Structures are given as C-alpha cells and as structure tokens.
Amino acid sequence: MNSPLLHCGRFELSLARPLLMGIVNLTDDSFSGDGLADDAARAIEHGQRLVAAGAQMLDIGGESSRPGAAPVSAAQELARVLPVLEGLHSCGVPLSIDSAKPEVMRAALAAGADMINDITALQAPGALEVVAASSCAVCLMHMQGEPRTMQLAPRYGDVVAEVADFFRARIATADAAGVARERIVLDPGFGFGKTLEHNLALLRHLAELSVDGLPLLAGLSRKSMLGAITGHPAHERVFASVAAALLAVQRGAAIVRVHDVAATRDALAVLDALEHGRIQ
Numbered sequence: 001m002n003s004p005l006l007h008c009g010r011f012e013l014s015l016a017r018p019l020l021m022g023i024v025n026l027t028d029d030s031f032s033g034d035g036l037a038d039d040a041a042r043a044i045e046h047g048q049r050l051v052a053a054g055a056q057m058l059d060i061g062g063e064s065s066r067p068g069a070a071p072v073s074a075a076q077e078l079a080r081v082l083p084v085l086e087g088l089h090s091c092g093v094p095l096s097i098d099s100a101k102p103e104v105m106r107a108a109l110a111a112g113a114d115m116i117n118d119i120t121a122l123q124a125p126g127a128l129e130v131v132a133a134s135s136c137a138v139c140l141m142h143m144q145g146e147p148r149t150m151q152l153a154p155r156y157g158d159v160v161a162e163v164a165d166f167f168r169a170r171i172a173t174a175d176a177a178g179v180a181r182e183r184i185v186l187d188p189g190f191g192f193g194k195t196l197e198h199n200l201a202l203l204r205h206l207a208e209l210s211v212d213g214l215p216l217l218a219g220l221s222r223k224s225m226l227g228a229i230t231g232h233p234a235h236e237r238v239f240a241s242v243a244a245a246l247l248a249v250q251r252g253a254a255i256v257r258v259h260d261v262a263a264t265r266d267a268l269a270v271l272d273a274l275e276h277g278r279i280q
Helices: 040-053 074-087 102-110 127-132 159-177 196-204 224-230 238-250 261-276
Strands: 005-008 011-014 019-025 057-061 095-098 115-118 137-141 184-187 216-218 253-258
Touching (some): 040 261, 057 074, 057 115, 102 115, 137 159, 196 238, 216 238, 238 253
Parallel strands (some): 057 095, 216 253
C-alpha cells in the first residue's frame, strides 16, 4: 500500500514515518525563552542547526500566541519573518509560516513558504482564499477563545468530541473553498483554551481526532501542561517534551512540532526500531 502524502508547496512529504517540525521563534516574548525577534541572522543559523539535527520541516513565527500575548501588526510580523524565510528557502525542507493574518500569509507564500500554520484555522476574512489560491499545505488548529484570554476559564462538555466537530466543520469549509484534503493537517491545539485535564484527554484520545483520516500535528513541546505535571520551568522541560512527542506519535501524530529536535529524533528512532524494525 502506498504511504500517504502531504502536498506541501514545493514538496510532497511521505507520512510513512512521523515528521519533526523544528521551531524558529521570532517573537520577543516567547514562553519558552527562545525568541529571536529582530535577529534574522541568528534565526537563520538556528533554523539551519535544526535541519542538521534532523528537522524535516521548519515552523517560522513572528507573533507570540502564548496565553496573554498581545497582538503585533502585520507589518511588524512580516519584518520579522520574511528575511528568515528568504534566508532558509534553500535549506532543503519545507518552510511553514505560523500566522493567522491573511496579509502575512499572502506575502509569505509569495516569498516561497510551503505551509501555513494557523491557530485560528483560516477563520480570518480572506484567509481561506489566500490558501486556496496556492499550493501550500495548511495546518488547521483548534483554539477556544483567543490568546489574550483563552486560559482564563476554558470549558467543554466533551473536549474530544468538540474538537473533532470543529475539525469537521473547518474541513468542510476548506473543501468548499477548493483546498484539497491532501494539503490539510489538523492540530488539536494543546494549551490553547484548555486546562491540563482537557490536554490530557486530547492526548489520550488523539487518534479519534484524525477526522476523515487526515494527518495530525501535535505541538506539546515545553508547554505549561508539562510544567504542571513535572514542576519544571519551560527551559527544563526537555525530557517531558520528548516523552510527550513520543506518546503523541504512538497515538497517531504524523507531525510533532518541537524545540528539541535532536533529542526527539533519537527517541522516535528507538520507537521506530521497536515497532517496525527500522534502523535509521
């Protein structure tokens, strides 16, 4: 049987094995302390190091989406991401732009981005049209509320069912706009309007969120849920992050978005050898 493929701009990615998406954070208030705002040269070097360490995709973001984060203008976001996008364009892996603004999406795609990673799942006016007119992949993420207020009092009747229903609705909307399913990835949005209990329920039942068999992206790296479990600050959550990525892959994640690429790569290599007998 042929392996599933993700159509992703310049690339067609096999999903036969989980993919590592490395994080290139260009904000000035990153929750994990790795923001490289206004330092394009360092950000480009960081992206190159992530690829050398085993990243198969890079996610470039210029606006913080941590709880309580204040928005930035499209102009400021573009000033941060475009030089880095251009500097990494020939690094050999797909480049994703983490943005919810249609004007940022449009400019990034024109500059060669291969994927749009949108925490609002293309709900901004014009976002669907921008993506539909391109060949990029798109990650549709679930978020209850918006970054400034999402963690104040998140509530669900059944978080797994509600996130799955949200995915069904957004997939139908994307279908109607002409976005092929082979270009869509789904992200349950760990930490985006969820309590620890909600996050654990989503991870426990992750496979149920692969609506219509579409691939799942899990972004758990260094998040506060891991701090709540371990008691460690963000920069000391490497081990918990690797464990969370491993558990997500075991439960069906096709892509894991991580800060610690090399450590996660090695853990997934052990899992692959154990479960499939594949030695890298």
